[in-house]
Amino acid sequence: MNDFIYSKMKCRHNVCVWLERDCMRPRASIREYEVLRAVITSGTVTAAAHRLAISQPAVSRLLAQLEANVGVMLFERRGGRLRPTAEAMRLNSKLDRLFDALSYLDSTDPSDPTSQPLRIAAPPTLGHRFLANLIASFMKQNRGQVISFETCTSNGLLSRLVDDTIDLGVTLAEQTHSAMELIPFYQTHAVCVMAHDHPLARHDVITPELLHGQNHIALMRRHMVRTRLDQVFARAGVRPNLVAEVATGVSAITLARAGIGVTVICPFPLLRQNEPDLAIRPFHPEFMYRASFAVSTIRPLTKSTRAFMRHVKLAVRQIPNTNPILTQDVDNRPWL
Structure with missing residues (x-):
């Protein structure tokens, strides 16, 4: 043993x-x-x-x-x-x-920005309606620059920045996190959208009181702006009749155009000046939206990332009736 x-x-x-x-x-x-x-x-x-x-x-x-x-x-x-x-x-x-x-x-030259892909992500609405065209124009101006572009949720932007799978995000959300910095480049006010023949279309401005009992199309509750809008209604003591909850502003506008109800949304980048089948009215009290670049607080911006951010800023300034925000770059110098 x-x-x-x-x-x-x-x-x-x-x-x-x-x-x-x-x-x-x-x-x-x-x-x-x-x-x-x-x-x-x-x-x-x-x-x-x-x-x-x-x-x-x-x-x-x-x-x-x-x-x-x-x-x-x-x-x-x-x-x-x-x-x-x-x-x-x-x-x-x-x-x-x-x-x-x-x-x-x-075969890679670290000093050559085109030798590394520029990795960009954004929610679908911003990605398809705003960024895709800007990416195309940026690539025409910067021949040889490779772009990696994907759409995801605003929460997905944060995880991708933390995991270093993207260089730049673009978002309308107002998230806060120690690993992410939001750099606003554009701001706009909420508008109320409805079919052109809706009874409320006769008003020049839409207030919460006018929406009491009206069929309302809202964003999903996971959106921070939904919470803010619900608070506006609560303070005014009104209860719109919720008939639909949607994930994107595109869906909200589609339902409003079909006469399902009214929706209070961010007009950027969805609405154009000429929308004959829609009535678009200012919403008071003012409800602000900000479009921001989402960047990492851990890693410095690459040369190609800074160049693309400037490209977006310049493009926004060319859009009629826009309200671009003057920001500064990482070296504390004006963007353009």
């Missing part, structure tokens, strides 16, 4: 020693992997040395180091040539991603 216990303890001790030695084993270098691939491809040390522009002894030494580091024999000498073992071929097959990454880095 005691011999059995001793045997198990000895086995455990041996395993511990093996693990300790394995952890202390030096890791192979990228240069050693380069030599492995060069010898497999060329078949001789001489050809590999010429390909890598190093001496033959250096190739032999690096191969020996690699075999020592991985703990297996990688080549057999047959007829004056080195023949890779099965272990060498398996190891080489796993190196494709490494050398693809190195090749990409070698």
